Amino acid sequence: MSKLHLVFGGRVKDPRGLEFADLNSIDLVGLFDNYADAEDAWRGKAQATVDDAEMKYVVVHLHRLLEPDSEPAGTPSAAEQRSNA
Numbered sequence: 001m002s003k004l005h006l007v008f009g010g011r012v013k014d015p016r017g018l019e020f021a022d023l024n025s026i027d028l029v030g031l032f033d034n035y036a037d038a039e040d041a042w043r044g045k046a047q048a049t050v051d052d053a054e055m056k057y058v059v060v061h062l063h064r065l066l067e068p069d070s071e072p073a074g075t076p077s078a079a080e081q082r083s084n085a
Contacts, residue, residue, distance in 0.1 A: 002063070005038035006031055009045055009057030018058065029057070 007029035011021045020026060029045055032038035038059045049055035 002033035003035065004031055004033060004062040004066070005035055006060040006062050007038050007041045007045070007057065008060070009049075009055060011054050012056045015053045015056070018056070021054070027057075031062075035059070035061075 008026055009029065010023075010026040013019045013021050027045070029041050032041065042057050042059050045057040049057070
């Protein structure tokens, strides 16, 4: 199975959080079968909106949601990665 990643973004209510202000205006950038391509797409969108603090783009590791027990031992979960950032 591919390691699917979703890249999307939009205007957030608070730049420190991930609560999107208007779900109808979410920018779905795309699905990617590897993290490197997803990161490139995310970086391009994030850099294009760098001057707008209320715009945020994210990479979602869909493969972790679909098969949460398939990650190798020692791989940090998404929540652990966020807390270490």
